[in-house]
Amino acid sequence: MSIYVNEHTRVVVQGITGGAGSYHARQMVAYGTKVVAGVTPGKGGTKVDEIPVFDSVRQAVKETGADASCIFVPAPYCKDAILEAVDAGVKLVVCITEGVPVLDMLAVKPLVDRAGVRLIGPNCPGLISPAGRCKIGILPASIHQPGHIGVVSRSGTLTYEAVAQLTELGLGQSTAVGIGGDPIAGTGFIEVLQAFQDDPDTEAVVLIGEIGGSAEEKAAAFVKSHMTKPVIAFIAGRTAPPGRRMGHAGAIISGGEGTAESKIRVLKDCGIEVADTPADIGATLAGRIGWKR
Amino acid sequence: MKIHEYQAKAVLASFGVAVPRGTLATTPEEARVAAQGLGGSVWVVKAQVHAGGRGKGGGIKVAKSLDEVRDKAAAVIGMTLVTPQTGPEGRLVRKVYIEEGLAIARELYIAMVMDRETRTIVLMASTEGGMEIEEVAAHTPERIHKEFIDFQVGIQPFHVRNTCTALGLTGVAAKRAATFLPALYKAFVDKDASLAEINPMVVTADGDLLALDAKVNFDDNALFRHPDIAALRDTDEEDPLEVRATAHDLNYIKLSGDIGNLVNGAGLAMATMDTIQHFGGSPANFLDVGGSADRARVKAAFEIILSDNPKAILVNIFGGIMKCDVIAEGVVAAARDVGLTVPLVVRLQGTNRDAGREILAKSGLRITPVESMREAAEAVVRASRGE
Numbered sequence: 001m002s003i004y005v006n007e008h009t010r011v012v013v014q015g016i017t018g019g020a021g022s023y024h025a026r027q028m029v030a031y032g033t034k035v036v037a038g039v040t041p042g043k044g045g046t047k048v049d050e051i052p053v054f055d056s057v058r059q060a061v062k063e064t065g066a067d068a069s070c071i072f073v074p075a076p077y078c079k080d081a082i083l084e085a086v087d088a089g090v091k092l093v094v095c096i097t098e099g100v101p102v103l104d105m106l107a108v109k110p111l112v113d114r115a116g117v118r119l120i121g122p123n124c125p126g127l128i129s130p131a132g133r134c135k136i137g138i139l140p141a142s143i144h145q146p147g148h149i150g151v152v153s154r155s156g157t158l159t160y161e162a163v164a165q166l167t168e169l170g171l172g173q174s175t176a177v178g179i180g181g182d183p184i185a186g187t188g189f190i191e192v193l194q195a196f197q198d199d200p201d202t203e204a205v206v207l208i209g210e211i212g213g214s215a216e217e218k219a220a221a222f223v224k225s226h227m228t229k230p231v232i233a234f235i236a237g238r239t240a241p242p243g244r245r246m247g248h249a250g251a252i253i254s255g256g257e258g259t260a261e262s263k264i265r266v267l268k269d270c271g272i273e274v275a276d277t278p279a280d281i282g283a284t285l286a287g288r289i290g291w292k293r
Numbered sequence: 294m295k296i297h298e299y300q301a302k303a304v305l306a307s308f309g310v311a312v313p314r315g316t317l318a319t320t321p322e323e324a325r326v327a328a329q330g331l332g333g334s335v336w337v338v339k340a341q342v343h344a345g346g347r348g349k350g351g352g353i354k355v356a357k358s359l360d361e362v363r364d365k366a367a368a369v370i371g372m373t374l375v376t377p378q379t380g381p382e383g384r385l386v387r388k389v390y391i392e393e394g395l396a397i398a399r400e401l402y403i404a405m406v407m408d409r410e411t412r413t414i415v416l417m418a419s420t421e422g423g424m425e426i427e428e429v430a431a432h433t434p435e436r437i438h439k440e441f442i443d444f445q446v447g448i449q450p451f452h453v454r455n456t457c458t459a460l461g462l463t464g465v466a467a468k469r470a471a472t473f474l475p476a477l478y479k480a481f482v483d484k485d486a487s488l489a490e491i492n493p494m495v496v497t498a499d500g501d502l503l504a505l506d507a508k509v510n511f512d513d514n515a516l517f518r519h520p521d522i523a524a525l526r527d528t529d530e531e532d533p534l535e536v537r538a539t540a541h542d543l544n545y546i547k548l549s550g551d552i553g554n555l556v557n558g559a560g561l562a563m564a565t566m567d568t569i570q571h572f573g574g575s576p577a578n579f580l581d582v583g584g585s586a587d588r589a590r591v592k593a594a595f596e597i598i599l600s601d602n603p604k605a606i607l608v609n610i611f612g613g614i615m616k617c618d619v620i621a622e623g624v625v626a627a628a629r630d631v632g633l634t635v636p637l638v639v640r641l642q643g644t645n646r647d648a649g650r651e652i653l654a655k656s657g658l659r660i661t662p663v664e665s666m667r668e669a670a671e672a673v674v675r676a677s678r679g680e
Binding site for chain 2: 023024075076099100101102103104106107109110125138139140142143153154155156157158159160161164181183184208210211213214234236237238239240241244246247248249250251260276277278279280
């Protein structure tokens with residue numbers, strides 16, 4: 001079992017004829033993901049390997065029964081691409097692209113919510129369910145293995161770091177979800193935590209946050225009041241200077257809020273163990289659940 | 294992206310936000326001519342740098358004659374202005390904005406910012422104009438009035454009425470606010486601002502409402518659709534290394550320590566800095582080389598890191614999209630090209646890790662290869678101490 005995706009998920013890749021789109025569509029197929037269609041306006045009727053390309057998401061859904069979309073189109077076109085996927089009736093949209101304007105997301109988010117669509121990202125690595133052999137996004141498949149740990153993270157490569165440590169310890173993953181580092185994310189920590197809590201195959205959760213905003217604080221309160229499964233965390237950015245955007249649009253300490261210290265304090269107050277360094281993420285979880293290989 | 298006060302006022306004025314009349318000057322004589330052109334008997338000479346708190350540092354001066362305008366401009370232009378926001382090194386003042394003096398009755402605070410929790414645009418107002426809003430927020434948060442504006446619908450008259458009530462604006466001033474605030478909102482959304490702060494917004498003796506100061510920041514990700522705003526960038530106000538990094542699509546921020554680092558991914562880069570500090574070291578920079586770095590970009594990254602004169606460098610790559618062998622080739626080439634002499638600790642994980650490690654081993658360069666993040670941090674901290 002897993003959350004959001006499984007072996008039946010049928011994926012359409014928007015922007016499949018671009019460099020990143022075609023490369024990662026192939027990687028997804030190689031992993032086992034059912035990539036049933038691609039979309040590039042004007043390239044309908046062509047193919048990327050065996051994957052048929054359509055002019056619109058609506059056509060792709062009609063012809064192939066795609067129920068999830070993975071977006072690689074350039075940032076200026078993401079608003080359009082997300083709304084097109086929603087309009088076509090896709091239930092899960094994963095937007096990998098980074099650099100989407102904040103106001104575009106402010107415009108898109110209520111429409112996505114109203115349609116009952118699950119949007120992950122933008123500016124995220126996507127998600128992977130090792131047991132279902134389903135990967136939507138750009139996560140390196142080789143470090144994952146099937147298991148019972150849920151991973152949710154605002155960062156890309158730091159997710160890989162955590163997953164690799166878990167796998168090294170023999171702790172496989174039920175699903176790993178990168179929710180992205182933007183100020184307005186389609187899906188937040190709390191929704192993913194709720195899904196992990198409800199997923200019978202997830203036994204414990206690793207939460208990886210970073211400076212900026214108060215999503216981690218709210219997630220901590222949620223864990224305390226709504227979760228029975230063990231959760232451990234890591235927060236990146238203890239040494240980040242205030243007022244500077246640390247790569248991610250959302251990773252900025254402003255007005256003294258959103259510091260790593262305050263987040264770590266709140267997490268600990270809510271009974272969540274926090275790894276001191278990223279090198280300790282795997283060991284912290286293993287310790288928390290009493291795992292010995 | 295940040296812009297200067299004079300630029301912000303021009304942008305806001307084009308949307309109908311009332312601002313005092315002013316002229317930019319780069320020499321004392323230009324300043325005097327500017328004041329003459331504005332007319333009146335009182336002028337304000339304002340240093341134009343990308344930092345707040347200019348008044349405290351002596352960057353804003355009142356002049357009561359044209360000669361005084363010239364003399365005060367002469368004092369400000371070329372000065373190194375130190376304010377709470379510039380850091381101790383200060384900022385060189387290259388230009389001044391000459392503005393008409395106003396008869397000020399009240400100083401108020403107005404700002405707009407995107408609120409990620411409520412996913413609205415927040416209109417903040419306070420009677421504590423001229424103060425630093427962070428201090429007001431810390432000590433008297435009840436004095437900050439907030440209106441949450443739904444982006445789908447936009448600013449409504451009730452938002453303006455509520456704000457006027459909170460600020461005690463009545464009569465002519467309230468009428469002016471009904472133009473001022475919607476114009477500010479329109480400028481914010483039309484130009485993809487991330488912050489628009491008017492501190493202070495002044496009420497004049499006549500009841501007029503004007504933006505006496507203006508700070509507007511823009512969403513970098515939206516600059517593609519605002520070439521007019523992008524053209525306002527002043528690279529004189531940015532760290533030269535950061536300007537160079539941006540030209541190479543590198544995410545680089547200069548810090549004060551002595552251990553350079555090159556990492557892929559912003560989260561991992563922050564975490565790497567944290568780990569270095571955890572083991573007693575001090576990072577010299579944040580550098581996210583991005584997801585698709587090639588040899589040229591890795592080389593540029595090395596050159597930028599070396600400009601900080603670090604005592605040791607840590608390369609920490611978790612190959613996903615990025616392949617470790619490609620990075621390894623880039624590291625070796627860059628180390629040779631720049632004649633690297635400082636100790637280099639390299640950690641490669643993920644895609645094509647073994648191929649990457651082999652390239653490093655065969656390079657003949659003095660590279661300390663490490664497996665884990667802990668080892669990486671410990672090794673680079675030791676190296677930075679000459680151990």
